[in-house]
Amino acid sequence: MTKIARRGLGRLGLAAGAAATLGGGAARAQTPTTLKVIWMGWPDNQVNPLMEWFEKRNPSIKLAVEKIPFNQIFQTIEVRLQARNADPDIFICDSPLTASYGARGHLMDLTPHLDASRFAKSALAASTYDGKLASAPFGSSMxxxxxxxxxxxxxxxxxxxxxxxxxxxxxxxxxxxxxxxxxxxxxxxxxxxxxxxxxxxxxxxxxxxxxxxxxxxxxxxxxxxxxxxxxxxxxxxxxxxxxxxxxxxxxxxxxxxxxxxxxxxxxxxxxxxxxxxxxxxxxxxxxxxxxxxxxxxxxxxxxTGAWHFAINPRTRNQAQTLTFLNDFMTEELHSLWFKLRPYPPVLKSIWDSEKATFDTDMWRIVRHELDNTALPRPxxxxxxxxxxxxxxxxxxxxxxxxxxxxxxxxxxxxxxxxxxxx
Amino acid sequence: MTPAPAGRLVLGALRYAAMVVVAAVLLLPIWWILVSAVRPGSEIFRYASDVGWRTLVPEQLTLEHVRTMLGSDMPRAVFNSMVVSLTTVAAGTMINAAAGFAFAVFAFPFKRALFAFVLLTFMMPFEAIVIPLYTLIRTLDWTNTYAALIVPDLANGLVVFLFRQFFLGIPREIYEAARVDGASWWTIFLRLTMPLSGPTIATAALMQFIHQWDAFFWPLVAASTPELIVVQVAIARNITLEQANWGGLFASASTAILLAMIPFLLLQRYFIRTVTASPDK
The missing domain is CATH 3.40.190.10 (Periplasmic binding protein-like II)
Structure with missing residues (x-):
């Protein structure tokens, strides 16, 4: 343990030395805020591009992403939230769990920050708890x-x-x-x-x-x-x-x-x-x-119902988490996400911007079902x-x-x- | 009445046949995991529902999954799990043996109550203590460090119990003679009792090694950064609800099984001896 800590200190020292040698430019730059994000353990090539896209857009924010395997993700999130502190800032949320987290005070109210008219009806229903938008829809399912x-x-x-x-x-x-x-x-x-x-x-x-x-x-x-x-x-x-x-x-x-x-x-x-x-x-x-x-x-x-994400109301980085929310709700990011992992989109505009992709039997059926027959879990x-x-x-x-x-x-x-x- | 030689032969053959069947039932699933690691992805489940010789003998061999595994986070996970398991074994054995020695040899207030408490710790389901444990680790600012993975597993009630039972079996006269000769308790513990405890140390080491090698839930809660990924987490990352990389799963599971077998093969002689030995021998 001591050895590791020492090695870490050594690395810090080296970094500081390098910064000083380079004329202090890097040293003067503001330390980026790190947001702790718990995400589903999807393959790296379906997660990393989203996070890199965000970090590139926001050089002052770093994302520490923990990709948890599906089998233990709910238990892991449960322990972390029950500790009732600021960790994590953002976490992935299976849509039917919105009410469960909401009832126990684990969700920031996103109503003032989301434009409800942009989302598919079923996604909106799954993200609503107690009349408020409590989780941000990220991908639907069918x-x-x-x-x-x-x-x-x-x-x-x-x-x-x-x-x-x-x-x-x-x-x-x-x-x-x-x-x-x-x-x-x-x-x-x-x-x-x-x-x-x-x-x-x-x-x-x-x-x-x-x-x-x-x-x-x-x-x-x-x-x-x-x-x-x-x-x-x-x-x-x-x-x-x-x-x-x-x-x-x-x-x-x-x-x-x-x-x-x-x-x-x-x-x-x-x-x-x-x-x-x-x-x-x-x-x-x-x-x-x-x-x-x-x-x-x-x-x-x-x-239907799928993956949403939520913000921990105890976060100490509220401004940065809201930047994450806004950026992760842009059409550009949802379009990228759909290409990486084709869940039925929750943003209505993606259905129009990706028209050619959706011109198949499967997507025609999916669209019909989402509009007419889909029922979220209780x-x-x-x-x-x-x-x-x-x-x-x-x-x-x-x-x-x-x-x-x-x-x-x-x-x-x-x-x-x-x-x-x- | 002793059976005739021919009867004995038949009985012997039947017994061996029964043992072969039991061994096959136990070993074939592991064999299937191992061969699935070296067969093409599309072939893994082709013969899984109509079990026959082709289920167990691959038509084609490939190292594709092993190569992919070597390029993934599995090597890092093996390194981390080795560091965590071996450190736990080294430090844990000393701590638990010392505690077992104290319970076996010394008289001190509340000894029985404290020992009952030690027994309680290994009967308590981990899920019951995970939230306070996580809060404690966070307060110490140990999340995402090796300390978070190692320290909570150093003291192990079952291992303390094992050592205590063994030390109780050593005649008190030996300690008294050593004390008369001027040996300190530390000297007695380190130079007299520990060298006698080979089989118990082997058993304790294996138990702690396997416990850490199989750790899954706690590492996810307390140290889930990519740098600290452990073996079971790396294996599980091959599978999600909607998608499975079966080849990667079987290649990494095979690696984990084969590596975990090494300490067992090295220490199995001692392990069996401790399990069969009674404390008052």
């Missing part, structure tokens, strides 16, 4: 159904159309999936990318008219265990246990995408981002896209607990648990957890 053209041809099944007006029903999807499943070849007809996550699976119950949580955000009993969700998840369970068209136990969202790329899954409902993975990793794969199906007696509902201060408990129930249901019992058990536990936020 899912579509990918299908393997060769497997459809081989099975003699007509593929699902890309036209949202001719969207398949879940009933029709299962019918096709049964024809496309070949147990001997380890080939499955259909799979969910996130087969245990409320993000992807709440829309099943919502498609049948279910409401995932009470409007005040504190009660799950009578909502997540209502007849609509019981019916939807009974259907989902049959994919694994009865029709056997979906691979059981693939809870890591990256694995179904790999299996689809390898021709082991014929239809996969997955995030738009998977398109880049599929194109880069499986250049010979011939796949098409279609909108997410819906239940015959229900209506189409799709998932806004509640207890979202983390809600998500964790629903995930456990969904895992159990997939592996054969009684649907009503699993959902009611989860609902009761959620209600108990919510008490502390009332």
């Amino acid at each position: 899912q579509v159904m990918f299908y393997n053209k060769a497997l459809f041809k081989e099975a003699g099944v007509a593929p699902p159309p890309a036209d949202v007006a001719q969207r398949w029903t879940w009933e029709k999807t299962v019918e096709a999936a049964r024809k496309l499943t070949d147990a001997a070849k380890g080939q499955w007809g259909y799979a969910f990318e996130q087969s245990e996550r409320p993000y992807q699976l709440l829309p099943l119950g919502q498609s049948l008219g279910g409401v995932a949580l009470s409007p005040d955000g504190f009660k799950a009993t009578g909502f997540i265990d209502s007849p609509a969700f019981v019916e939807a998840y009974t259907w989902m369970q049959r994919l694994y246990t009865d029709w056997k068209v979906s691979p059981q136990g693939q809870f890591d969202p990256n694995i179904p995408v790999e299996m689809f790329g390898n021709g082991k899954i014929a239809m996969l409902v997955a995030g738009t981002f998977s398109v880049a993975t599929l194109q880069q990793r499986f250049p010979n794969l011939d796949f098409g896209v279609a909108p997410i199906p819906y239940f015959e007696k229900g209506k189409p509902v799709t998932p 806004a509640t201060p207890g979202f983390r607990e809600y998500e964790d408990l629903v995930r456990v129930a969904l895992r159990d249901i997939q592996t054969g648990a009684d649907v009503k019992t699993a959902l009611s058990g989860a609902a009761q536990r959620i209600d108990r957890e919510m008490q502390k936020y009332r």
Whole structure:
């Protein structure tokens, strides 16, 4: 330890000496303010260009960016915020957690600093807590159904159309999936990318008219265990246990995408981002896209919500964090971000400035869904607990648990957890 | 009744067959990780759902993932984890052995209560103390330093317990004889008991090494700058919710497994001896 500190001192000494030798110009320059930023652990080449762009524009501000892997990002942010000090200045925020952070005083009110009219409706809804803009929308999300053209041809099944007006029903999807499943070849007809996550699976119950949580955000009993969700998840369970068209136990969202790329899954409902993975990793794969199906007696509902960022109200560098906010809300930066990582944009103007990019089946579907069928996850201060408990129930249901019992058990536990936020 | 020679042979064969099956079940997933590090990215999951010989034997070999890994932050992470693990082992062994010695040999007020407290520390879930620990480290201005990674893990209740149990087994007469000969307690501790504790030191060292080598959550909380990245964090950075670099993940996980095996292979003889030895031997 002492050794390291000494080495650090030595380096400081060298730097000071060099500055003095160079005529003192560097020494006279103002020390830049460093902002501590916690960001998602996306690959460096998708994060660094954004940060470099900002630092170039603002030579007096340095960014100390910590890129935290997805598996531990929420727990890490939790510990840092609960210490209730000025660290970090800025942090990435999963949109449904906005209410949770807001209720505990971890978010600066951004209402005076953001022009709400520039954002897509769904992004705005996800960033609002207690009537204020509490997190800054940074990228939205949407899912579509990918299908393997060769497997459809081989099975003699007509593929699902890309036209949202001719969207398949879940009933029709299962019918096709049964024809496309070949147990001997380890080939499955259909799979969910996130087969245990409320993000992807709440829309099943919502498609049948279910409401995932009470409007005040504190009660799950009578909502997540209502007849609509019981019916939807009974259907989902049959994919694994009865029709056997979906691979059981693939809870890591990256694995179904790999299996689809390898021709082991014929239809996969997955995030738009998977398109880049599929194109880069499986250049010979011939796949098409279609909108997410819906239940015959229900209506189409799709998932949305994504990454926002927020400002710690205890920051000692308020002026600099607001500069960050303003710069990270410019069209120029969002355009760069979209090119690095193509999440559906939250700034309405990007849809017009990148018109050529969006002229594909997938983006046409995405735009339609965001405007018409997308439903964000429930806004509640207890979202983390809600998500964790629903995930456990969904895992159990997939592996054969009684649907009503699993959902009611989860609902009761959620209600108990919510008490502390009332 | 002793079985006939033929019967004994069959029994022996069956026993070996059962052991081979158990060993295969335990080792094949690790083998799969190792071969996945040297097979092309698009091939990793091709035979994962219909398990057969091609799942375990790659059709093509490539060093692409290893090369990418060497250009990533993994080498830096290995260096940092080595510094952290070895420093913890060196300093931690001395501190915990000294504490164990004190609990075994000296009589002092509240000894039982204090020892119960030591036992409590290793039964406490880390999540329960992480927020106050982080606040403490921040107050000391240690965030993003090696100290933040090393110091909280130096004292280890389980290792103190292990040393105490071992020292209790040494007859008191030996200490008394040394005292009569004029040896100080430090001399007794360093020159008499420590040289006798080889297997316990080996066990303690391995436990502390693996604990630090596997550290993931605390380094993210207390020292997450790129300069202080540790092995488990570098491995996890290959995977996000929407995207996975499987080749990079398996190459870095294989490296971490192989490096962590070295101290085990070196010290396994002692390790087994301590685990099987009873304290009053």
